Amino acid sequence: MTSQEQHLDVGAYVLGALDDAESTRFEQHMADCAVCTAEFDSLMGVEPLLAEYAASAPDLDSLAAEPSDALLDRLVEQVGATKRTARRRRLYLVAAAAALIVAGPAVTAAVTSGGSSSPAQEPFTHHQAMADATDPGTKVNAEVALEDKPWGTHVGLKLGGVSGPLQCDLVAVSAQGQRQTVTTWSVPGWGYGVPSHPDPLTIRGGTGIPRRDIARFEVWTLDGHKLVTVKM
Amino acid sequence: MREDAAVTDDRTLPSHDPRRSTDGPEPDEELMRTLYKEHAGPLLAYVLRLVAGDRHRAEDVVQETLLRAWRNTEQLNRATGSLRPWLVTVARRIVIDGHRSRQARPQETDAAPLELLPAEDELDRSLRLMTISDAMADLTEAHREVLIATYFAGRTVTEAAEALGIPAGTVRSRAFYALRSLKIALEERGVTS
Numbered sequence: 001m002t003s004q005e006q007h008l009d010v011g012a013y014v015l016g017a018l019d020d021a022e023s024t025r026f027e028q029h030m031a032d033c034a035v036c037t038a039e040f041d042s043l044m045g046v047e048p049l050l051a052e053y054a055a056s057a058p059d060l061d062s063l064a065a066e067p068s069d070a071l072l073d074r075l076v077e078q079v080g081a082t083k084r085t086a087r088r089r090r091l092y093l094v095a096a097a098a099a100l101i102v103a104g105p106a107v108t109a110a111v112t113s114g115g116s117s118s119p120a121q122e123p124f125t126h127h128q129a130m131a132d133a134t135d136p137g138t139k140v141n142a143e144v145a146l147e148d149k150p151w152g153t154h155v156g157l158k159l160g161g162v163s164g165p166l167q168c169d170l171v172a173v174s175a176q177g178q179r180q181t182v183t184t185w186s187v188p189g190w191g192y193g194v195p196s197h198p199d200p201l202t203i204r205g206g207t208g209i210p211r212r213d214i215a216r217f218e219v220w221t222l223d224g225h226k227l228v229t230v231k232m
Numbered sequence: 233m234r235e236d237a238a239v240t241d242d243r244t245l246p247s248h249d250p251r252r253s254t255d256g257p258e259p260d261e262e263l264m265r266t267l268y269k270e271h272a273g274p275l276l277a278y279v280l281r282l283v284a285g286d287r288h289r290a291e292d293v294v295q296e297t298l299l300r301a302w303r304n305t306e307q308l309n310r311a312t313g314s315l316r317p318w319l320v321t322v323a324r325r326i327v328i329d330g331h332r333s334r335q336a337r338p339q340e341t342d343a344a345p346l347e348l349l350p351a352e353d354e355l356d357r358s359l360r361l362m363t364i365s366d367a368m369a370d371l372t373e374a375h376r377e378v379l380i381a382t383y384f385a386g387r388t389v390t391e392a393a394e395a396l397g398i399p400a401g402t403v404r405s406r407a408f409y410a411l412r413s414l415k416i417a418l419e420e421r422g423v424t425s
Contacts, residue, residue: 005401011408017382017389043411048425049418053364054384057277058285063384064376065280067272071291072265078299079264 010039014047123147123156123204128211134161135228141193142228143200144217152208155182159219159228160193160200167222172207175215180207182217264302267315272298273369274362275319281361282327293330297323320358360423367417375410378403 123145132143147154164187183205192201219227279290381392393400
């Protein structure tokens with residue numbers, strides 16, 4: 001073995017991996033080699049840490065053990081599932097918040113584009129009266145459902161044939177001519193109950209006028225155009 | 233839509249700290265990947281000691297621990313210093329709880345719970361061993377392999393060379409460079425004997 005190769009033995013020597021003959025040869029070499037002595041001094045401190053580490057490991061396989069990629073995949077999957085639930089919850093909150101902003105003074109209004117089973121369907125499933133109309137001029141169609149309540153009348157509206165952008169309100173008119181706003185909403189550019197967006201606007205609100213006193217409903221734009229009248 | 237912030241104020245955290253939020257499109261997933269990259273290895277090594285080398289069980293514990301860390305990022309952000317004492321404590325808790333439920337099923341043999349008693353010096357020792365794990369992970373595959381085949385397996389250079397199927401000279405030189413690299417890696421982490 002050349003002297004160059006001999007120097008490299010210091011590593012194996014510190015690790016106790018040289019057999020008896022090789023160890024003796026190395027020790028003889030080190031006696032005359034300042035480089036190897038210095039290297040030995042430098043590396044020997046690592047051995048006790050390796051010993052500590054070896055003693056703590058339950059077996060050889062555990063020493064080399066690395067976490068599997070499958071573990072990371074499972075963790076990322078679980079993170080995704082949690083995020084999807086949180087994201088869905090956030091979407092519901094945003095939708096609810098948007099509805100509150102759009103509906104104006106009537107906080108009880110819930111805006112959907114119809115079709116799904118939602119609280120806005122209620123007057124349409126439990127009603128004491130219903131009526132509908134289509135305005136020949138504006139072509140807007142409206143259907144109302146009325147439900148008796150201790151506080152007045154619960155009103156559901158389905159509106160179609162409108163295109164926005166518009167802001168509208170639904171007005172209840174009593175036989176005596178008293179007018180009360182039931183609810184207010186906005187119509188987006190793409191509209192409701194039109195070929196491109198066939199779902200009607202479904203919205204509900206309330207009026208203090210008792211059901212039997214209501215003569216008609218009127219849908220107006222907030223800048224003063226009547227869209228449709230529904231007589232009861 | 234505004235994304236929820238994963239951290240309250242991370243400007244004081246170093247950029248590699250997993251508690252520092254990223255600007256990526258999926259900050260929560262990035263956070264988990266960082267937690268895994270920084271801690272999964274040493275945590276696995278630590279847990280393996282507690283479960284007598286049961287690899288499957290150890291991975292389950294690591295998975296649960298990292299998930300809890302991810303869920304608790306807000307609380308953990310308020311803590312200073314390393315996440316590791318928290319991780320070690322939680323992992324140990326999970327192992328103890330698991331062990332207790334196993335005790336109800338006497339046909340399963342398991343490691344004695346005595347070494348799981350929480351103690352200050354026990355935690356220090358655990359963290360130290362995890363740091364050595366980190367240092368070992370810094371080595372190349374080839375270097376780590378040689379250390380394991382010689383020192384940990386208790387073999388001579390010649391025996392290791394045969395087991396690994398490489399020349400004895402390669403084992404000698406790799407042993408040398410592996411030890412040098414390990415020394416530097418340990419010094420960088422402040423671990424001394």
